[in-house]
Amino acid sequence: MVVDTVSGAAGALKLFQKKQTLRDEVRGEVTSLAALPPHPGVMKLAVCLAMTDRMAIITEFIDGTTLSNVIANGKRIRDDALKLVLAQLVCGIGVCHEGGILHRDIKPGNIMVDSDSGVVKLIDFGLSV
Ligand SMILES: Nc1ncnc2c1ncn2[C@@H]1O[C@H](COP(=O)(O)OP(=O)(O)OP(=O)(O)O)[C@@H](O)[C@H]1O
Numbered sequence: 001m002v003v004d005t006v007s008g009a010a011g012a013l014k015l016f017q018k019k020q021t022l023r024d025e026v027r028g029e030v031t032s033l034a035a036l037p038p039h040p041g042v043m044k045l046a047v048c049l050a051m052t053d054r055m056a057i058i059t060e061f062i063d064g065t066t067l068s069n070v071i072a073n074g075k076r077i078r079d080d081a082l083k084l085v086l087a088q089l090v091c092g093i094g095v096c097h098e099g100g101i102l103h104r105d106i107k108p109g110n111i112m113v114d115s116d117s118g119v120v121k122l123i124d125f126g127l128s129v
């Protein structure tokens with residue numbers, strides 16, 4: 001988590017070394033996130049920074065966990081809760097597809113659940129087109 005000490009707003013920072021393949025990955029992630037309308041099911045992009053040897057993006061901070069962590073912790077998700085997760089996930093994917101974006105890396109590690117609200121968010125658009 002990073003904090004804007006002026007506004008107090010929290011964000012999530014993802015740093016990339018500036019290699020060619022990663023430049024493409026950052027470009028894909030930034031282009032896709034910037035193209036999509038704001039939706040609770042899709043992580044929001046705040047800033048993309050280019051430095052001499054690195055790039056960074058700052059997105060909304062999701063105070064929660066990935067579905068892969070939930071699975072790794074051996075937690076059972078009740079059927080009704082799972083239906084809610086899947087319904088939200090389908091909405092998030094739908095927003096991407098309506099915006100002409102294919103995520104191409106949908107997996108438990110790229111799906112986060114906000115701890116307080118239970119809102120499900122698609123993250124990691126590095127492979128998206
Ligand atoms: N917006 C966010 N808010 C809070 N945590 C996040 C956010 N985005 C990503 N994370 C955390 O950082 C991890 C890695 O993020 P991401 O999937 O974007 O990077 P990655 O380069 O693909 O890494 P990995 O290879 O681990 O998937 C996520 O699994 C999640 O735990």
Ligand SMILES: [Mg+2]
Pocket residue numbers: 109110124
């Ligand atoms: Mg990932």
